[in-house]
Amino acid sequence: MPDLLHRTVAILRECDPKQKARQTHALAKEWKAGAIILGKSDTASIPQSPGRPEDLQTVAPGAVPRRRIGTPEGRIALLHAIAHIELNAIDLALDMLARFTHDPALADTQRLRFATDWLEVADDEARHFTMICARLTQLGSYYGALGVHQGLWEAAYNTRNDLAARLAIAPMLLEARGLDVTPSMVGKLERVGDSQSATILNIIYKEEIGHVAKGVRWFNAVCEISGKEPELHFQDLVKMYLPAALRGPFNHKAREQAGLQKGYYEISYP
Ligand SMILES: [Fe+2]
Ligand SMILES: [Fe+2]
Numbered sequence: 001m002p003d004l005l006h007r008t009v010a011i012l013r014e015c016d017p018k019q020k021a022r023q024t025h026a027l028a029k030e031w032k033a034g035a036i037i038l039g040k041s042d043t044a045s046i047p048q049s050p051g052r053p054e055d056l057q058t059v060a061p062g063a064v065p066r067r068r069i070g071t072p073e074g075r076i077a078l079l080h081a082i083a084h085i086e087l088n089a090i091d092l093a094l095d096m097l098a099r100f101t102h103d104p105a106l107a108d109t110q111r112l113r114f115a116t117d118w119l120e121v122a123d124d125e126a127r128h129f130t131m132i133c134a135r136l137t138q139l140g141s142y143y144g145a146l147g148v149h150q151g152l153w154e155a156a157y158n159t160r161n162d163l164a165a166r167l168a169i170a171p172m173l174l175e176a177r178g179l180d181v182t183p184s185m186v187g188k189l190e191r192v193g194d195s196q197s198a199t200i201l202n203i204i205y206k207e208e209i210g211h212v213a214k215g216v217r218w219f220n221a222v223c224e225i226s227g228k229e230p231e232l233h234f235q236d237l238v239k240m241y242l243p244a245a246l247r248g249p250f251n252h253k254a255r256e257q258a259g260l261q262k263g264y265y266e267i268s269y270p
Pocket of ligand 1: 086089124126128204208
């Protein structure tokens with residue numbers, strides 16, 4: 001029976017998104033039941049980019065379809081973009097688990113908790129992906145109908161050699177950005193009468209606070225081990241890897257609920 005880390009890499013390689021979501025749920029269930037062991041890490045087998053359907057059309061970030069929420073096509077474009085974000089989020093959580101569970105930046109006593117946390121995140125993301133896909137079906141579309149861009153994956157992939165940087169860029173910067181922008185999207189969807197999509201985005205929004213919180217907790221834990229001051233180290237990493245991404249307006253309330261205080265992200269650039 002393959003162990004957790006090898007199964008995780010196999011799911012990263014899976015090209016069919018629905019299978020990927022199903023396999024993630026199955027793995028989370030088996031892990032929770034204590035049916036599999038953690039296993040050794042084999043970071044060399046982690047794919048450079050996760051499996052995607054062969055016919056998925058990749059376009060430049062500026063070339064994805066417009067998302068005017070007032071039109072059915074615009075709402076489909078918005079939900080399609082979110083489905084793509086959720087699919088990437090499954091893979092980012094699985095990559096975190098496969099790549100960093102045995103990282104020297106963590107203490108041995110922390111590894112099981114770390115693996116469990118990111119598998120739980122992957123499990124949530126798989127559910128988010130499935131919910132958005134079900135809504136796309138109701139609207140007469142499906143994931144893969146439109147072009148997607150790889151910006152999110154590439155931004156995170158650049159941090160593959162540094163756990164603190166990955167935590168700073170993926171959950172604490174990119175996922176926290178989702179907390180900033182989602183409430184206004186929910187409001188717009190409600191105003192145009194699409195309460196079903198609004199309800200789904202609201203569920204996702206609440207659960208994303210927990211993902212950012214896990215990012216902050218692990219970032220602080222890694223900083224404690226390495227003797228770094230978390231807020232300053234976060235700022236250094238953002239400046240190094242993705243300086244243009246830290247722009248307001250910020251959802252201070254949701255960020256604070258996740259433990260992400262202003263001292264981290266209110267950076268003054270020289
Ligand atoms: Fe999500
Ligand atoms: Fe998330």
